[in-house]
Amino acid sequence: MSLNQPNNKIRSFWLDRPTLVTGATGLVGGWLVRRLLNAGADLVCLVRDWVPQSELVRGRLIEQVKVVRGDVRDQDLMERTLGEYEIDTVIHLAAQTIVGIANRNPLSTFYGEHENLPYREDAPLAGKHPYDVSKSCADLIAQSYATTFDLPVAITRCGNFYGGGDLNWNRIVPGTIRSVLRGQRPIIRSDGQYIRDYFYAEDGAAVNMIVAEHLASNPQLGGEAFNFSNEIQVTVLELVQKLISLMKSDLQPDIRGEATNEIRHQYLSAAKAREVLGWKALFTLDEGLRRTVDWYRAFFAPSA
Secondary structure (H helix, E strand, O other): OOOOOOOHHHHHHHOOOEEEEEOOOOHHHHHHHHHHHHOOOEEEEEEOOOOOOOHHHHOOHHHHOEEEEOOOOOHHHHHHHHHHOOOOEEEEOOOOOOOOHHHHOHHHHHOOOOOOOOEOOOOOOOOOOHHHHHHHHHHHHHHHHHHHHOOOOOEEEEOEEEOOOOOOOOOHHHHHHHHHHOOOOOEEOOOOOOEEOEEEHHHHHHHHHHHHHHHHHOHHHOOOEEEEOOOOOEEHHHHHHHHHHHOOOOOOOEEOOOOOOOOOEOOEOOHHHHHHHOOOOOOOHHHHHHHHHHHHHHHHHHHO
């Protein structure tokens, strides 16, 4: 079975299911929309900004969904959308990213810095920066609504996302690939020794569907958080070198050592997701990087 074609059980769950996706123009959002369409969902996408280069628009997925233009913070809009489209399932990916290295780190968004690794779901939420704290608050509010009002909501916590469709060129994967394609030395703003847990965006899309499916069949999962990760520990320099090798380049990275306020070492335990949900990643790091390089080669091809 193709990784992009759901099996009959999954398709029967999503077929004609009224589903709202926020953040549909984002990195994970584009891949999620594609998977949901393949599964037959009746999709509504909340779109704040028009992003022609996003997978949603560039991949012409937008022609297959209903689009609501507006901001997730608009309560009247959200209530109208949920009511008029009779939404059964919401997958909430929209987020406001504050520019700055510390706040761009997906893991520190949820946890902050801890001495005990890997991060597990019961680790305290210790965000310190505005973006970190806002995500921690959303996490806690979701848990509180599950406990107080029996809202069937679950939380996904993932490693550092990468993949085709990431248009933030300051991030290490798209920035490195673009530099190599242009014959320029890729820039590493840190000393290259920061350790991260990288998670492919197509896997990120898949886990949101998996959690929604399990939550619908098992309400006791309401309020639960799940880590998703390949459980790898890779330095920034190792990641850049992998990309350079995959692209058959002999360029050497420009290591600048300028990063500040970064957590040195982060990675997640996905044991709970494996045990409770029977989950396993669809892609290894090398597979995900190869697919990512292919995406950007095609992306830049018209202007090459």
